[in-house]
Amino acid sequence: MTINIILIDDEPLAQDELASLLERYDDFRIVARCEDVFSALRKIREHKPDAIFLDIIMPGQDGFTLLDYMAPEEHHPHVVVVTGGESDLAVRAYAEGVLDYLPKPIEEDRFDKAIARIRSQVSNPDVEALPYPDRMLEMIPCIFNSRIKFIKPEEIQYVRSDSRGIYVICADKEYYTELTLAALETKTALYRCHRQNLINLAWIDELIPLENGLAEIKTKSGDKVPVSRHYLKLLKKRLGM
Amino acid sequence: MDSDFFIQTLYSLPGVSTLSPWFNGALIIDIFQQMAVLFVAAFLFSRSDAFGLLAKNSLQPRDWLLLYLIFFAISAMGSVLASNVPLTPDGNDWTQVNSRSIGAVLAGFLGGPWLGAAVGFSAGLYRWTLGGPTALAGFIGTTLTGIIAGLVYVLILRRNQEMRFDWKIAVAAACAAELVLKGLVFLTVQPFDKALALVQITTIPSLIGNSIGAALFVTILNDRERFGAAYTTSALRMAKRLVDVLKHGFNERAARAIVNIIRAETRIATVAITDHTNRIMAIAGTGTDHHHVGDEIAADLVQKAIDQQRVIFIDGTTDRLHCAHSAHCPLHSALIAPLTVDGNVRGALLLFEPERRFFPKLNRALGVGVADLLSEQMQLAMYQEQLASAEHKLLVAQINPHFLANALNTVSAVVRTDTARARELLTKLAFLMRKSIKHGNEITTLEQELAHMDAHLSIELARYGDKLQIEKNIEPELMNAQLPSFVLQPVVENAVKHGTSRLLIPGVIQIRAYQADDGLIHIEVTDNAGQYQPKLSTEKGVGMSNVDGRIKALFGSQYGLSVDCVPNQHTTVTITMPFSSGNL
Numbered sequence: 001m002t003i004n005i006i007l008i009d010d011e012p013l014a015q016d017e018l019a020s021l022l023e024r025y026d027d028f029r030i031v032a033r034c035e036d037v038f039s040a041l042r043k044i045r046e047h048k049p050d051a052i053f054l055d056i057i058m059p060g061q062d063g064f065t066l067l068d069y070m071a072p073e074e075h076h077p078h079v080v081v082v083t084g085g086e087s088d089l090a091v092r093a094y095a096e097g098v099l100d101y102l103p104k105p106i107e108e109d110r111f112d113k114a115i116a117r118i119r120s121q122v123s124n125p126d127v128e129a130l131p132y133p134d135r136m137l138e139m140i141p142c143i144f145n146s147r148i149k150f151i152k153p154e155e156i157q158y159v160r161s162d163s164r165g166i167y168v169i170c171a172d173k174e175y176y177t178e179l180t181l182a183a184l185e186t187k188t189a190l191y192r193c194h195r196q197n198l199i200n201l202a203w204i205d206e207l208i209p210l211e212n213g214l215a216e217i218k219t220k221s222g223d224k225v226p227v228s229r230h231y232l233k234l235l236k237k238r239l240g241m
Numbered sequence: 242m243d244s245d246f247f248i249q250t251l252y253s254l255p256g257v258s259t260l261s262p263w264f265n266g267a268l269i270i271d272i273f274q275q276m277a278v279l280f281v282a283a284f285l286f287s288r289s290d291a292f293g294l295l296a297k298n299s300l301q302p303r304d305w306l307l308l309y310l311i312f313f314a315i316s317a318m319g320s321v322l323a324s325n326v327p328l329t330p331d332g333n334d335w336t337q338v339n340s341r342s343i344g345a346v347l348a349g350f351l352g353g354p355w356l357g358a359a360v361g362f363s364a365g366l367y368r369w370t371l372g373g374p375t376a377l378a379g380f381i382g383t384t385l386t387g388i389i390a391g392l393v394y395v396l397i398l399r400r401n402q403e404m405r406f407d408w409k410i411a412v413a414a415a416c417a418a419e420l421v422l423k424g425l426v427f428l429t430v431q432p433f434d435k436a437l438a439l440v441q442i443t444t445i446p447s448l449i450g451n452s453i454g455a456a457l458f459v460t461i462l463n464d465r466e467r468f469g470a471a472y473t474t475s476a477l478r479m480a481k482r483l484v485d486v487l488k489h490g491f492n493e494r495a496a497r498a499i500v501n502i503i504r505a506e507t508r509i510a511t512v513a514i515t516d517h518t519n520r521i522m523a524i525a526g527t528g529t530d531h532h533h534v535g536d537e538i539a540a541d542l543v544q545k546a547i548d549q550q551r552v553i554f555i556d557g558t559t560d561r562l563h564c565a566h567s568a569h570c571p572l573h574s575a576l577i578a579p580l581t582v583d584g585n586v587r588g589a590l591l592l593f594e595p596e597r598r599f600f601p602k603l604n605r606a607l608g609v610g611v612a613d614l615l616s617e618q619m620q621l622a623m624y625q626e627q628l629a630s631a632e633h634k635l636l637v638a639q640i641n642p643h644f645l646a647n648a649l650n651t652v653s654a655v656v657r658t659d660t661a662r663a664r665e666l667l668t669k670l671a672f673l674m675r676k677s678i679k680h681g682n683e684i685t686t687l688e689q690e691l692a693h694m695d696a697h698l699s700i701e702l703a704r705y706g707d708k709l710q711i712e713k714n715i716e717p718e719l720m721n722a723q724l725p726s727f728v729l730q731p732v733v734e735n736a737v738k739h740g741t742s743r744l745l746i747p748g749v750i751q752i753r754a755y756q757a758d759d760g761l762i763h764i765e766v767t768d769n770a771g772q773y774q775p776k777l778s779t780e781k782g783v784g785m786s787n788v789d790g791r792i793k794a795l796f797g798s799q800y801g802l803s804v805d806c807v808p809n810q811h812t813t814v815t816i817t818m819p820f821s822s823g824n825l
Contacts, residue, residue, distance in 0.1 A: 010742065011647065012706040017654035035708075036745055057643065059743045084646030104650035146746040147809050 003122050004047060006032045008040045008063065009055035009082065014104070018053050018082065021111050028115070037061040038143060041069055041178040044077060051078040051099070051118045057085050061141060061148070064096055067132040069141070071182035076132060078121055080114050082106065096133055137187045140168060142175035149175060153188040157219045159198040171221045193217060193227045193235055201239070268338045268443065272450030275322045275340045276457070282315050283458040292462065308352050309359055316344020316364035316383070320371060336375050336439055338446045341368060342418045343454045345387035350414055350455075351462075354391025361387020375439060378425040385425075386418030406463035408456040415455035419447045476607065479506035480614055487618040489798075490626075491587065493534075496523035503592075503611060507604055511572055511593035517586055519543050527595060531567040538591065539575060540565070546577040547586045552609050553577045557596060571595040576605055578612030582619045590615060640677055641734065645670075648700045655703065666703055669696045676727075684795065687754065687764075688720040690729040694752070697730050701737050708747050709737070715754045721822040722762055725791040731784045732766045732802075732814050740768035740812055756820055761800075764816040773804055773812040785814070792818055 005028055007015045015033050022028050031047040034040040036059050044052065056063040063081065070076065081093040084104040093101045099121065100114040139150040156168045161181050167174045168184075177184075181198060184190055190198040199217055206218040207227070215227040227235060286292055291307055300308075323339030341364055349357020365383035369376045393414050423440045430436040479502060486498045500512040500523045511526030521534050532538050539562060546553045555562050557574030564570030572593040580588045590612045592604065648670055656663035673696050698711055733750065741748020753765045789802035796818050806812045 010708075011651065011704045012708075013651045013654040013703065014647070016657075017650060020654065020657050038745070057742075059745055084650055085643050104646045105653040106650070143745070145809075146744075148743075148745065 001027060001123065003028050003051065003118060004031045004049040005029065006034060006040065006043055006047060006049045006052045006077070008034045008037075008052055008058070008066070010035045010058045011055075014055065014082075017106070021106060021108070025115055027119075035059075037063065037066045037069070038141065038148075038178040040066055044070075044075065045180075048075040049077045050122045051080060053080050053082050054098075056081060056083040056089055056093075059148075064092065065141075067096055068135055068137060068187070069179050069183060070132060071180050071186055072132075072134070073182060074180065078118055080118070135187070136189075137184075140177060140179065140184070140188070142168060142177045144173075144175050151175060153190060154200070154202065156188075156190065156200050157203040157221060157223060158193075158200060158217075158225045159184055159190060160225075161196040169223065191235065191238060193225060193231045195228060197225050199225055199235075204239075207235075207239070207241075268446040269449060271323070272338055272340060272446050275319060276450055276454045278318060278322060279315065279340060279343065279454050280457060280461070282318070283461045286311060287462050305356065308348070308356060312344045312348035312352070312356065312360040313363050314344075315347070316341050316360055317367050319343060320364070320368050325373075335373050336443060337368075337371075337373070337379075338443045338450070340450055340454055341379070342383055342386045342422060342447075343415060343451050343458070345383050346390040346415050346418045346451075346455060347411075347458060349387045349390025349392075350394055350411060350459075352391075353394050354388060357387035357389075357391030357394070358384065359387070361385065374430050374435070375426055378422065378429040381429070382418075382422035382425045385421055389418060389421065390414050406459050408460050408463075411455040411459040412452040415451040416448055419444070419451050422447075475506050476610075479503065479611070482506075483611065483614060484618055487615070487622060490622055491619045493522050496588075497525075499523070499615070500525045507592075507607060509592050509604055509608075510595050511591075513538055513591040513593070514580075514588055515543055515591065516588045519547075519589075522588065526593070528564075528570055528572045528593065531564075531570065536566070539577065542575070542577050543589050543591070546589055547579045550579055550581060550586075552579075552612070554605060557594065562593070576608045578609055580612060580616050580619065582616060582623055587616075587619060640673060641738075644700075644734070644738075647704055651700070651704050662703075666700060669699045672696045673700075683726040684723055685726040686720065687715075687722040687724060687762075690724060690726065691715065691720075693727075694729045694733050697734060698750075705737075705742070705748070709741055710747060710749045712749065712751045714752070716756060719754050719756060719762060719820070722818075723821050724816075724818060725795050728788045728792060728816060729764065729766075731788055732816070735784065736766050736768040736812070736814070740770035740772055743772050744770050760820060762816075762818050762820050764818075765813055766815075767811055767813040769811050771806055771808050771810040771812050773806040773814075788816075792816060 005022065007018050007030060009015050009018070012035075019030060019033075022030060031049055032043040034043050038061075040052070040054075043049075054063040054066065063083075067079070079096075079098040080100045080102060081089070081098050082102045082104060083089055090101045090103075100117055102110055102114060137153065140153060140156065142149045142151055151168055151170060155170050157171060158169050159181060160167045160169060160174075164176075166177050166179060166181060166184075168177055181192075181196070185192050185198055189201070191201055193199045199219075203219045203221075204217055205220045205222075208216045208218060210216055213229040213232065215232050217225040217227055219225065291311060319340035319342075320337065323337040323341075325335040325337060345357060345361035345364055348360035361384040364387075365380035368383060369380040393410070397410070423444050426440050427433070427436045430439060482502045483499060486495050486502065489495065496514040500514055503509065503512045504525050509526070511524065511528050511532075513524040513532070514522045515538065516522050519537050519540050521532065521536050521538055523534065524532055524538070537543075542553055542555065542562075553576070555573075555575045562570075562573050562575050564572065573596040574594045576592040578590045579586055580590060590608065592608045648666070652663050652666050652670070655666060673693075676693055676696075702709055702711065733752070736750050737748070741750060749769045751765070751767045753763070753767075755763055757763055785802060785804075792801045800818045801816070803815050803817065804812065805815070
């Protein structure tokens with residue numbers, strides 16, 4: 001049985017080092033390498049790896065936030081934290097529900113133990129990855145001009161999902177984010193109004209009924225957001241109508 | 242005794258006005274004489290230590306006893322000094338116009354109801370033993386007035402302490418007490434005509450005398466209090482200003498500020514501070530036409546004060562100052578106090594007054610106090626300096642453990658594929674370790690600092706690979722410029738740690754060193770992240786302020802570090818310093 005791994009570390013040589021250590025195990029296969037939290041989110045969705053090796057101190061966001069950005073029903077790989085940071089990160093790592101913690105530079109004995117742990121977890125189909133923390137997000141990380149831009153959920157009018165990805169729309173601009181609609185729905189107060197849209201209730205100006213039990217929301221800055229039949233009922237109930 | 246005869250006698254007393262029986266000039270003069278004695282008592286009391294008891298919050302039993310005795314003495318004196326007004330030819334029957342009630346009123350007024358009652362009761366008792374028709378009224382009345390004044394204290398003064406020395410309230414209390422006393426005469430003296438006659442004769446003089454007495458007594462106390470308070474306020478303000486000045490260390494500028502503050506707060510004619518070579522660091526006041534900064538002043542006396550480590554005072558009369566610079570120097574009296582830190586003389590504080598001006602004892606005490614304060618503050622500043630230097634050593638001696646762990650991790654990756662490169666990285670790391678173990682608060686050259694920075698960057702470059710670029714532009718003629726050690730590497734480390742390492746795109750760090758048109762050296766470290774957020778990172782704040790502090794310590798406060806951040810564009814940290822290539 002092959003165990004699929006993603007390496008997440010902003011230092012290329014640190015990735016190489018992990019790759020070298022993993023070479024000794026025939027059943028482990030590296031399916032992707034990432035240098036930041038956002039590409040990691042994408043790759044995890046794409047490859048659904050069994051486990052990830054996660055650096056903590058990385059650009060923009062520390063590794064732990066990766067766990068925050070995943071929706072509960074998304075695929076959750078087992079997490080092994082690898083860090084050169086202070087040892088108090090270990091305490092936090094276990095509190096976040098990770099499988100193991102490896103300080104850099106990595107001792108082979110400890111690495112072997114981490115491998116054994118991953119094997120035993122993966123080979124037992126009843127065991128799922130430990131639950132990730134369930135916290136509301138105070139900031140939504142977006143990508144804008146190759147930089148990370150943080151948007152407060154209350155500034156978002158609505159969220160749109162299309163073939164290019166997920167966009168959060170604010171009063172003046174829209175931003176691309178790697179977070180899924182499901183993650184945004186469960187980790188913010190944004191409300192589902194369509195299979196492809198979330199709405200910020202505080203930004204609703206008008207709810208306009210259309211034919212066939214459909215509706216449309218006009219936001220306070222005049223944008224229009226579709227409401228599907230299924231979510232209209234729930235939305236009306238939520239709005240006390 | 243025939244009451245008609247009694248009344249007749251009363252009205253025919255010398256001094257009783259022909260216009261009205263209420264005005265009796267002789268009795269008014271009599272009570273003024275008593276007042277004169279009272280003023281002396283008030284004055285002596287206000288100068289005594291017992292006065293301070295009134296301002297205390299909790300008093301010991303012996304303090305209470307002292308206050309009781311003082312006010313009882315004032316009260317009893319009123320009875321003793323008062324002339325007896327004979328009401329019968331044999332002199333067996335008489336009355337008094339006296340200031341007895343003042344003692345009780347003031348006791349209650351200033352010390353509270355218990356003191357008022359105690360003084361009133363004993364003074365009343367004493368009056369009773371003297372006899373006469375108004376003895377009973379005097380006894381009860383004096384006790385009552387003490388209690389009433391005490392109640393005034395409880396009701397008003399306890400909450401408004403400053404009103405204790407308000408003469409209007411004192412007058413009101415004294416008048417009220419006197420009227421109570423007269424009312425009691427009606428109750429205790431029979432028949433009514435006799436009582437009325439007594440009241441008529443004594444009321445006006447009593448009211449005038451006692452109210453003026455009470456008013457003057459508290460006014461004397463008030464002056465003393467106000468004088469003391471003003472003096473204390475001024476001294477405290479001066480102390481605070483001096484402490485503020487010395488926060489930034491003791492130098493010529495501080496010395497100038499100090500002499501100006503002392504002169505402004507004390508109006509001493511001339512104030513000067515000399516350094517450990519007896520040269521004037523700063524001087525202000527008269528005589529500055531021929532006493533200049535850098536000169537010696539009263540050199541033999543300053544030396545004596547320093548040698549003997551004691552304050553020297555020249556009073557200007559038995560002993561006169563002789564100016565070495567001018568025969569017409571007006572400064573004749575002086576106080577010279579050495580300024581010592583850890584037993585080492587750092588200089589002296591000199592206060593001068595001209596020939597015709599008295600050198601107040603108060604200013605002498607103040608001068609000694611100020612010299613002590615200055616010495617202590619200088620000592621404190623020295624300790625803080627030592628502490629800062631120790632902290633600095635601790636801070637720079639630490640290689641960031643996170644950096645070290647990642648560096649070693651990098652080496653362990655490189656060693657698998659390129660042992661020569663791994664070896665090179667290890668030698669760079671060893672160089673960094675050596676630097677951080679060796680140094681103190683040293684002065685080095687820009688060349689050395691750049692080598693240190695390069696060693697650090699070579700490891701960062703290995704870590705981040707093609708995600709980090711370094712661009713250097715150093716004017717070669719600056720290589721010998723002097724600067725404190727460990728200033729460049731922390732700045733560059735920050736640029737990576739809090740700058741480029743946060744970017745999703747490749748990071749670029751530019752290092753420029755050039756001499757600007759004004760002759761100053763600018764060393765700029767720019768990253769393309771623009772993530773500098775001082776409030777969010779105290780760890781960074783300490784490192785950067787340490788660098789800033791050491792540049793300022795070496796070159797002066799106008800130099801140091803400045804930060805320019807355009808969010809998400811770039812952060813530039815600039816070190817500005819003078820160009821000195823010689824040994825500092």
